[in-house]
Amino acid sequence: MNELQGKNILIGVTGGIAAYKVVEVVSRLKKLGAEVRVIMTRAAAEFVAPRTFQEITKNPVAVEMFTGAINFHVEHIALANFADVVLIAPATANFLAKAAHGIADDLLTTTVLATPAPLLVAPSMNTLMLEHPATQKNLEILQSRGVKIIDAEIGLLACGTSGKGRLAEPENICAEIVKFFAPKILEGKKILVTAGGTQEPIDPVRFIGNRSSGKMGYEIAKAAQVHGAEVILISGNATVDAPKNLKFIKVETAEQMRAEVLAEFDSVDAVIMSAAVSDYRVKNVAAQKIKKDNETLTLELVKNPDILKELGQRKKNQLLVGFAAETQNVIEYAKNKIVEKNLDFIVANDVSKEGAGFAVDTNIASIITRAGEIENFTKMPKSELAEEIVLRVAERLSVCKK
Numbered sequence: 001m002n003e004l005q006g007k008n009i010l011i012g013v014t015g016g017i018a019a020y021k022v023v024e025v026v027s028r029l030k031k032l033g034a035e036v037r038v039i040m041t042r043a044a045a046e047f048v049a050p051r052t053f054q055e056i057t058k059n060p061v062a063v064e065m066f067t068g069a070i071n072f073h074v075e076h077i078a079l080a081n082f083a084d085v086v087l088i089a090p091a092t093a094n095f096l097a098k099a100a101h102g103i104a105d106d107l108l109t110t111t112v113l114a115t116p117a118p119l120l121v122a123p124s125m126n127t128l129m130l131e132h133p134a135t136q137k138n139l140e141i142l143q144s145r146g147v148k149i150i151d152a153e154i155g156l157l158a159c160g161t162s163g164k165g166r167l168a169e170p171e172n173i174c175a176e177i178v179k180f181f182a183p184k185i186l187e188g189k190k191i192l193v194t195a196g197g198t199q200e201p202i203d204p205v206r207f208i209g210n211r212s213s214g215k216m217g218y219e220i221a222k223a224a225q226v227h228g229a230e231v232i233l234i235s236g237n238a239t240v241d242a243p244k245n246l247k248f249i250k251v252e253t254a255e256q257m258r259a260e261v262l263a264e265f266d267s268v269d270a271v272i273m274s275a276a277v278s279d280y281r282v283k284n285v286a287a288q289k290i291k292k293d294n295e296t297l298t299l300e301l302v303k304n305p306d307i308l309k310e311l312g313q314r315k316k317n318q319l320l321v322g323f324a325a326e327t328q329n330v331i332e333y334a335k336n337k338i339v340e341k342n343l344d345f346i347v348a349n350d351v352s353k354e355g356a357g358f359a360v361d362t363n364i365a366s367i368i369t370r371a372g373e374i375e376n377f378t379k380m381p382k383s384e385l386a387e388e389i390v391l392r393v394a395e396r397l398s399v400c401k402k
């Protein structure tokens with residue numbers, strides 16, 4: 001995982017309690033291969049010792065209050081030129097105001113003004129300060145200049161209140177940086193991804209479900225987004241949080257999923273159908289909770305529509321990717337599905353293998369194409385397999401500019 005190898009990231013830490021979270025941001029960016037340098041404002045150094053950032057980045061940290069610190073007037077140009085991207089986290093209301101109006105009264109704001117590098121800003125503050133028209137206006141000004149705002153999240157704030165203003169989670173901040181550098185090979189393309197497991201009601205409190213966690217599909221949606229695609233994610237039941245900044249449609253049953261998928265199908269370039277769709281549903285769903293009056297209970301099941309098969313029949317130019325979860329004869333069954341459902345390629349896995357299938361973070365898969373080519377992947381994180389799948393979609397949509 002060296003997505004940020006060779007990238008120079010300059011991080012400006014301003015004076016908010018969330019400064020401690022940026023330690024993790026820096027650590028994650030380093031693990032992804034980035035070269036990181038940090039500038040701290042005086043106030044930031046009240047919250048986290050500059051030494052902490054120095055140790056993680058293995059670079060000197062620029063804090064103006066230190067005697068003998070890096071020469072402000074020369075160094076801000078060097079730092080400004082070092083950066084491929086500048087991230088400000090946490091960004092206080094004060095910083096946003098200064099940056100919006102071009103004020104350069106300390107090392108950080110001077111560097112921000114002097115850098116040709118794009119700027120990402122992750123605000124963090126009390127809800128009222130964030131919602132104040134002055135702050136909102138400053139965010140608008142920055143955005144209109146092409147600054148990327150990494151939205152604050154909702155949660156418990158250091159001031160004891162709850163609301164919007166928490167610094168975005170380190171994981172999300174890093175995802176934004178990775179996204180920023182990723183080649184936009186799916187720019188202008190619309191990708192529909194299905195994920196999770198459908199649930200078919202038996203009565204008002206019970207359903208027939210499956211073990212799908214939604215992880216694979218959510219990772220695919222994220223990877224497509226990273227590569228610049230407009231993503232629609234239609235999801236059944238999942239145990240993971242939905243990715244942000246995409247069209248997210250939650251469904252329960254196979255029939256609901258079918259309706260939502262068909263409503264979007266004509267407008268998309270590709271469909272990646274990773275959802276575990278229930279093959280059957282209960283014929284007569286009980287209006288009231290079923291009581292345990294009898295020794296046996298028989299449920300009559302009827303077949304659900306095969307969504308992917310229907311897409312295969314309707315498709316015009318859309319690329320269709322299916323999934324096959326098997327416990328035996330994986331390749332043979334997968335090949336049959338390609339033909340039966342008119343797919344471009346299929347991702348097949350043996351869910352009986354350890355490290356593959358439901359609930360786990362890894363998968364062991366093969367990608368089989370219509371032409372019969374087979375690529376076998378070793379056990380890998382679902383996020384990496386998602387990347388492989390998305391790259392192959394991009395190649396086939398012939399937008400892969402290498």
Ligand code: CTP
Pocket residue numbers: 254273274275276277278279304305306307308309321322323324325326337
């Ligand atoms: N699928 C679908 N609609 C269904 C069932 C499955 O669109 N009603 C999709 C899944 O999202 C997946 C692929 O079809 O991409 C799986 O194929 P399928 O033949 O349904 O898989 P299994 O049910 O595992 O196959 P089998 O019936 O052969 O066991």
